[in-house]
Amino acid sequence: MKIVSVCACTSGIAYTYIAKEKLIRAAESMGHTIKVETQGTIGTEDELTAEEIKEADVVILAIDIAITGTERFEGKPTIKVPTNVCVKAPKKLIEKIENELGK
Numbered sequence: 001m002k003i004v005s006v007c008a009c010t011s012g013i014a015y016t017y018i019a020k021e022k023l024i025r026a027a028e029s030m031g032h033t034i035k036v037e038t039q040g041t042i043g044t045e046d047e048l049t050a051e052e053i054k055e056a057d058v059v060i061l062a063i064d065i066a067i068t069g070t071e072r073f074e075g076k077p078t079i080k081v082p083t084n085v086c087v088k089a090p091k092k093l094i095e096k097i098e099n100e101l102g103k
Helices: 014-029 050-055 083-088 090-101
Strands: 002-008 033-040 043-045 058-063 078-081
Touching: 002 014, 002 050, 002 083, 014 033, 014 058, 014 083, 014 090, 058 083, 058 090, 078 083, 078 090, 083 090
Parallel strands: 002 033, 002 058, 058 078
Antiparallel strands: 033 043
16 A cells, blocks of 8 residues: 655644654555655654655544645545544554455
């Protein structure tokens, strides 16, 4: 499964990057490919390309605040969760998505 994600916490620092790392580790250990964009106090990093979004099977929005650019994901299966879900149980989240999408 190809996953794209945006992570953004209220402070734009700690949980943003912890959620990103946990998601990447979980997805890759389960055989999926993933690209994670972060939005925070220093702006947007690792911005998702239109091609990456087009090829993705699912979008994970691990966000605690409003983010910019959500219109890019129209028409894609999108899961919105708080960042702490990705920090505490990233594999469970991905397993749930696998079951829902049949991937």
